[in-house]
Amino acid sequence: MAPSTFKLSTGQEMPAVGLGTWQSAPGEVAAAVTYALKTGYKLIDAAYCYGNEDEVGQGIKAAIDAGYVKREEIFVVTKLWNTYATRVEVGLDKSLKALGLDYVDQFLVHWAVGMNPEGNDDRFPKLADGSRDITWDHDHTATWKQMEALLATGKAKSIGVCNYSVPYLEQLLKKAEVVPVVNQIENHPSLPQQEVVDFCNAKGIHIVAYSPLGSTGGPLLKSEPVVKVAERKGTSPGTVLLSYHVARGTTVLAKSVTESRIKSNLEIVDLDADDLKILTDYSDALTKEGKLERYVYPPFGIKFGFPDKPEGRSMPNGV
Numbered sequence: 444m445a446p447s448t449f450k451l452s453t454g455q456e457m458p459a460v461g462l463g464t465w466q467s468a469p470g471e472v473a474a475a476v477t478y479a480l481k482t483g484y485k486l487i488d489a490a491y492c493y494g495n496e497d498e499v500g501q502g503i504k505a506a507i508d509a510g511y512v513k514r515e516e517i518f519v520v521t522k523l524w525n526t527y528a529t530r531v532e533v534g535l536d537k538s539l540k541a542l543g544l545d546y547v548d549q550f551l552v553h554w555a556v557g558m559n560p561e562g563n564d565d566r567f568p569k570l571a572d573g574s575r576d577i578t579w580d581h582d583h584t585a586t587w588k589q590m591e592a593l594l595a596t597g598k599a600k601s602i603g604v605c606n607y608s609v610p611y612l613e614q615l616l617k618k619a620e621v622v623p624v625v626n627q628i629e630n631h632p633s634l635p636q637q638e639v640v641d642f643c644n645a646k647g648i649h650i651v652a653y654s655p656l657g658s659t660g661g662p663l664l665k666s667e668p669v670v671k672v673a674e675r676k677g678t679s680p681g682t683v684l685l686s687y688h689v690a691r692g693t694t695v696l697a698k699s700v701t702e703s704r705i706k707s708n709l710e711i712v713d714l715d716a717d718d719l720k721i722l723t724d725y726s727d728a729l730t731k732e733g734k735l736e737r738y739v740y741p742p743f744g745i746k747f748g749f750p751d752k753p754e755g756r757s758m759p760n761g762v
């Protein structure tokens with residue numbers, strides 16, 4: 444049977460499926476979070492940059508007040524935004540205040556980028572030409588040292604990263620005293636990212652898959668091999684896309700503000716070797732043909748070290 448949690452290097456049990464909250468509109472997200480916790484979700488994924496942590500927190504509080512869950516039974520994740528890359532504890536404190544919590548179960552570096560802390564916007568500072576106001580000499584490993592220092596405060600039970608490629612992880616591990624507990628990355632059959640998944644597996648870094656449905660509108664739900672596996676299993680394409688990760692030993696985050704979808708996204712089925720082969724063959728073919736689909740790649744203009752994205756400016760650390 445598919446596992447419902449995975450053990451992390453910290454000893455924490457991280458749920459296999461979680462609710463995403465990116466682009467969940469204010470006015471909708473609190474109800475979505477409460478409904479998810481009522482329905483059986485234990486993992487909620489948030490971020491400062493989503494601009495809705497206050498409502499996510501209200502949704503959590505409502506679920507606790509209603510007796511659906513206790514705080515210690517749930518796993519709340521949030522992320523350090525780039526404008527706080529040199530002020531890590533300030534960033535965490537802002538998130539905790541918005542969420543109405545005194546700790547998070549996991550705090551993640553959102554992107555290995557620094558953005559101007561004194562720019563023209565708290566989240567998305569821009570230059571006069573409209574491009575992002577990036578701190579080009581930023582050292583992402585310095586941010587990690589500040590992340591490590593948070594553990595002693597008890598305000599973050601574990602720390603990890605998002606959007607880290609193999610070369611960025613190699614740089615970080617050279618300086619790290621604490622190995623990131625997770626690497627949260629875009630992952631699905633159209634972007635398997637096997638090189639970074641294998642690297643993380645070898646280092647004990649748990650993979651958390653985001654945009655499993657292909658992000659906004661769920662374009663992967665129509666993907667031909669996914670539909671084929673769904674027919675074989677007598678289930679839905681959504682269930683196949685989410686179960687793929689659990690079969691790979693990966694936690695998966697799906698966003699929805701629609702009650703019926705929130706509920707159905709919690710249904711995980713066991714995919715057998717033949718099902719997985721259909722999906723893996725598809726991934727291999729896309730890799731070979733250079734047709735991988737990366738749905739989330741914000742315009743930082745930086746080369747992050749992912750093989751499918753060779754373009755962009757190198758950071759001073761030389762990736």
Ligand SMILES: NC(=O)C1=CN([C@@H]2O[C@H](COP(=O)(O)OP(=O)(O)OC[C@H]3O[C@@H](n4cnc5c(N)ncnc54)[C@H](OP(=O)(O)O)[C@@H]3O)[C@@H](O)[C@H]2O)C=CC1
Pocket residue numbers: 462463464465466488489553605606627628652653654655656657658659660661664681696697698699700701704705707708739
């Ligand atoms: N660390 C990072 O940089 C990133 C982290 N993330 C995290 O991962 C989460 C998930 O990724 P996200 O990019 O949001 O995209 P998803 O792949 O989860 O897709 C979300 C979209 O699919 C729709 N949807 C959800 N369930 C179903 C279903 N069963 N059937 C049909 N459509 C469905 C949603 O619509 P509706 O809501 O209207 O139901 C929404 O439009 C994010 O919300 C965020 O928490 C995501 C991107 C980057």
Ligand SMILES: O=C[C@H](O)[C@@H](O)[C@@H](O)[C@H](O)C(=O)O
Pocket residue numbers: 465490492493739740741742
């Ligand atoms: O977590 C989701 C994504 O990473 C999101 O935070 C970014 O894409 C952000 O909107 C940006 O534009 O940089």
